[in-house]
Amino acid sequence: MSHSQSSTLAAAAEDRLRREIFDGQLPPGTRLAEAAEARRLGVSRVPVREAFAALERDGLLEFTETGRTVVKKLTPQDFEELFALRLLLEPSAARAAFPLSQKHRLLLEENLSATRNAKTLDEVTRLDLEFHQLIVAASGNARLLKLWRSLRSELELWLGYLHRQHRDQDLNTRVGTAGSHEEILLCFQTRSAPACEKLMREHILGWREWLPLSDENPSK
Template structure:
């Protein structure tokens, strides 16, 4: 019974997570346990567990009145995530240098997939996959653990911004692949210090999204 409940909860987590990332459940949407259980075709127990898991991931929040809502995105959230990326990723890039041939190929394959991506959600996922590959290559397990703890909220942020600015779809795909190509080239032809510097500059450029976020909040 416990195994079945856990499986149903995991399925509910995946379904709700995707609906949040796709914009079907936008920020501020109220979710009722009973209503979601009926909609998903499960009992309330796995839905309750799914809500708890998504709250831990930063996708849902529980209000003081006991309501469950899709997390509202604020410029303060963005600033905190931005600061953490700026702290973690340049250090990871320095530690990851030099990359093995296999690690370089994984990054190259990621860039090719980004150029062919069919949706902004896919671009977002591949973008974060690229950076996670570098963090993994650093060999620093604690740094990787911290980065992974941020990933869901990063994906929520980027996905939300992409949904709000679909006119940038082509530019986003091309710009993402292009900037990542520059980082890969740095790993292949330059130094650890150069990779750290370029990664820092790349993360700093991410802050250009904040004015757009402020317009939508």
């Protein structure tokens, strides 16, 4: 664990494992053992154990009945669940976030500006999720934000898989996402809470639409 800004070894281990799972270095189904990962990461089993626990509650790992730890396999069914929950949570969050506070308006504008300047697909994806999270945060319901964040890791995992499978096509469709976000922010500034809710709903439905799904999936 040579360099990492995390204050605790457990957090550093969690970050690293999370990244390795996202990057596909630890494909779904991989069995992880505390001792082995501890050796590999150069720490003892205790921080690794805590990292496993954290990643499990984020849905990236899975504990079997017998205590084994496995990188979770995501099925199209899993994705449909995530989609259904976004469709449930985010429009409501948008409605509650209206009207936007000065602070959150600025944060969203910064996000859009960063998105316009983004160079890589991963960066655009991260900013995309960040935009949505900002709106959930703006709703003022801390627990709602917590629920959303608990879905975020799995979402990122899915998007990562999809990007690796359709590296070419996504870059174009991504432009649409950014424009859609600008439209949403404009809606917050010029229209009503129900309008924002409706627009967010349509945005997520559209997002579901252009995602290439169910032809190939990373599980099994």
